[in-house]
Amino acid sequence: MDTRWLSEDERHAWIRLAAVVELLPRELDAQLQRDEQLSHFDYFSLAMLSEAPARRLRLTALAAMTNATLPRLSRVMSRLEAEGWVQREPCPGDKRAVNLVLTEAGWEKVVHAAPGHVGTVRSLVIDVLTPEQIAQLSEVLDRVLAVLDPEQRVMASALRPSGT
Known part of the structure; x- marks a missing residue:
């Protein structure tokens, strides 16, 4: 099998994408941990x-939306349940x-955390790009x-911008 090596432009793009994939989650986690004692997940x-x-x-639906394994999501939900932000119901x-229900305290946590998270997303990604970009x-x-994700199991795969 012949290897199709990356061109210099392709290599440049790939290395930059790999860096963003590594750096962005760390920055999102850092802000949420500092301000809300939450991980990005x-x-x-x-x-x-x-x-x-x-x-x-x-x-199972939340696991698909967040691209999490059931054991990982269950552990996270146990921790969030202990905080009073989520409860499990049959x-x-x-x-x-099992159904997961966001409690009123969980709703308040999301409402409180959202502005800081959106500000971080804006400063790191959105505001450095033009609308065309x-x-x-x-x-x-x-x-x-x-x-x-050809089966569109992850929520992001099925999203479409408004107006399309």
């Missing part, structure tokens, strides 16, 4: 629950399934996600 899980109907999701239609970035990431 904690916040993202709470935020997904906050946007669900009745602030309730099956554990699923009425399936005795084997944001549209291009979205298109590029759609193409990459289509390869990485």
Whole structure:
């Protein structure tokens, strides 16, 4: 098999993408840890629950939305449950399934954490790009996600910008 080596332009783009993939999560975690004592994954899980109907999701649905394994998500939910931000309930239609419910305290945590998180996202990514570059970035990431997640299991794969 012949290796198709990266061109200099491709290598440049790849190295930069790899750096962003490594650096961005660290920065998001640092801000949320400093300001809210949350990891980015904690916040993202709470935020997904906050946007669900009745602030309730099956554990398996939240795992798919956050691209988490069930054991990882269960451990995180146990910790968030101990904080009083989430509670588990049996699923009425399936005795084997568990629903996660965002408590009022969990809602208040998300509302309190959101402005700082959005500010960090803006300062690190959004505000350094033009509107045209944001549209291009979205298109590029759609193409990459289509390869990485063809079944659209991760919520981001199924998202479409408003107006499309």
